[in-house]
Amino acid sequence: MPKKKASKERVLSGVHFMLGNYATVEGAISAGCNYFAGYPITPANEISERMSQRLPQVGGKFVQGEDELCSVFSLAGAALAGGKVMTATASAGYNYMQEGLGYCYAIEAPMVIVDVQRTRGDNFASQADVYQMRYGASGDYEAIVVCPSSVQELYDYTIWAFNLAEEYRNPVIVMSETTIALMRERLDIPTADKIELYDRRYTKKTPDEYHPFEALANQCPEAAPIGEGYHTIYSLNPHDEYGNIDWDPIVFDNLYKRVTGKITENADKICRTESYMMDDADYAIVTYGSEFRPSIDAVETARKEGIKLGVLKLCNVWPVPENAICEVAGNVKKIFSVEMNLGKYVREIERASKNKCEVVSVTKNRGFVHTTDEIMTEIRKGVL
Amino acid sequence: MADIKINPRRKYLRPEKLPHFFCSGCGCGQVLNYYTQALEELDMDPEKMVHIGGVGCTARIPVYIKTDMLHGVHGRTLAWATGIKMMKPDLPVVIFAGDGDLVSIGGNHMIQAARRNLDVTVVMVDNMNFAMTGGQVAPTTPEESVTMTTPYGSAEPRFDTCRLAIAAGATHVERWTTADRVQCKDAMKRALQHKGFSLIEIVSQCPTHYGRYALGTGDPQKVIDWIKDHTYKLTTADSISEEEKSGKLPCGEFYRVSRPIYQGTTVMSGKEDK
Helix, strand or coil, X not given: CCEEECCHHHCCCEEEEEEHHHHHHHHHHHXXXXXXXXXXXXXXXXXHHHHHHHHHHCCCEEEECCCHHHHHHHHHHHHHCCCCEEEEEEHHHHHHXXXXXXXXXXXXXXEEEEEEECCCCCCCCCCCCCCHHHHCCCCCCCCEEECCCCHHHHHHHHHHHHHHHHHHCCEEEEEEEHHHHCCEEEEEECCHHHCEEECCCECCCCCCCCCCCCCCCXXXXXXXXXXXXXXXXXXXXCECCCCCECCCHHHHHHHHHHHHHHHHCCHHHHCCEEEEXXXXXXXXXXXXXXXXXXXXXXXXXXXXXXXXXXXXXXXXXXXXXXXXXXXXXXXXXXXXXXXCCCCCCHHHHHHHHCCCCEEEEEECCCCCCCCHHHXXXXXXXXXX | CCCXXXXXXXXXXXXXXXXXXXXXXXXXXXXXXXXXXXXXXXXXXXXHCEEEECCCCHHHHHHHECCEEEECCCCCHHHHHHHHHHHCCCCCEEEEEEHHHHHHHCHHHHHHHHHHCCCCEEEEEECCCECCCCCECCCCCCCCCCEXXXXXXXXXXXXXXXXXXXXXXXXXXXXXXXXXXXXXXXXXXXXXXXXXXXXXXEECXXXXXXXXXXXXXXXXXXXXXXXXXXXXXXXXXXXXXXXXXXXXXXXXXXXXXXXXXXXXXXXXXXXXXX
């Protein structure tokens, strides 16, 4: 994988007090984003607005399309034309993009999609779309979804998302949330030489030697520039390693096993988790996104009350960090799954726990993140 | 066998894809033929271009061209093209879209791309119905036509796609029929050389569906004759009464002007205060 450092003129190194949506933009600019298409939707608007200002400054292109379909399909075109591309939307807009995402998973177009998750119809805080992030499009594919919990992580994880997209030639979703997107916090932007970037692998083969979708079962294929003689068909339809549309059952099998295998077989390399006070923990909260914030406060309160509580923070929800969850399940008496919906990702946590401990679902869909007290009420009940 | 001649324009095609999958008598093969003639006369290499097809019979045309192509999603051809042109403004992009693809599901993309004067060529093959799905009514189906979803005749008026494109801001608009083989080829040549949004509509015969259901004939020649009877040339428009023009589509070069092309929603001129 070709590595390089971020370019100095793109990185606003220093300490900032910055809006989460702006931090997302700066992460993208640092990562080398040179194409953005968006459609107005609250609470993601500040991303488009800042992009419209920043991208032309660094030689990139900004498009406000006619709808989210224009956003996502123009991303596909720009990605195939060599761009590092991003769009941003919020839950309802992400619905519209599923058609395009299905295409992008199929032709293996690298791109970053920021979904500033919100409640249905309004702009309150929610994590109710955690499954839609992964299962929105039709067909067999695997999604990569990273879930920041702070303004700093919006910056850091957006860069991470671009690197994952390039490495696996796959759409990567940044699961932002109203909570952090519209929050101002301290943001430390490092110097450019501290930011490592990956670029997709371009083929060194001649057009005659090049097979556009040929790759090992756990890899993405090498890319080729468009308009330079590689005559590749980028079709949603099942295609063989030559790019030929083909309905042979073997072609279906090979294609779908590879586009899922390149993610599932590399899940351990992709997944990141962070542990807090887990060394001696009897109980664990497993959580993601902005729900990490009250969870870490709950640990402090619980420890004062003599409850040995720790937190496993999932930095990405898809693919599921199964090994990390399973390990925690083997070491504690109970897992508390804390999320801002009526109980969704808890199913994945239960599955990954392999019955090694009980999993308690701590849920809330009332437009606001859990308070520490609300979490503690469930913890106290659970440890009785 | 030794005397079999190879069509010199076969070099533009993917031989492994032939024979094509169009029904016998379909106009899509003719359009592909006219297009390769235009390429040859302009000495353009499709390998140095990008071609786009959405979903439908027409969308299959570029599958046979040896070129980088995007294919397989309905109606989003111009959205794809927008991204490509933003990253590679000098790369020629040609879209083949059916009437359903372009003005039904993809209608808004077409209107907005025309408004922006996106620098692409759109060849719309108008066979007046949704053919690949079995002959359903389209926004381009003539009124009162019987189709698979209008058993009592279509109660909807049809789109005049060329007028729509001009109103939206397209800078080069022409309409011909598959029977106008020289005009189609020349129109495509003008489009390929035009800087800006070109729409070439080609009214085409679908003997399998529109012919059989709406016109009562599966004979391609009879469908072409019907199309000829239901269109007229702009050049002879003055000699035809308004009554005779009623319900018929005009054919010809409607519009060709120069206007700045799309380069993004906001572009720095270099004069801004930093």
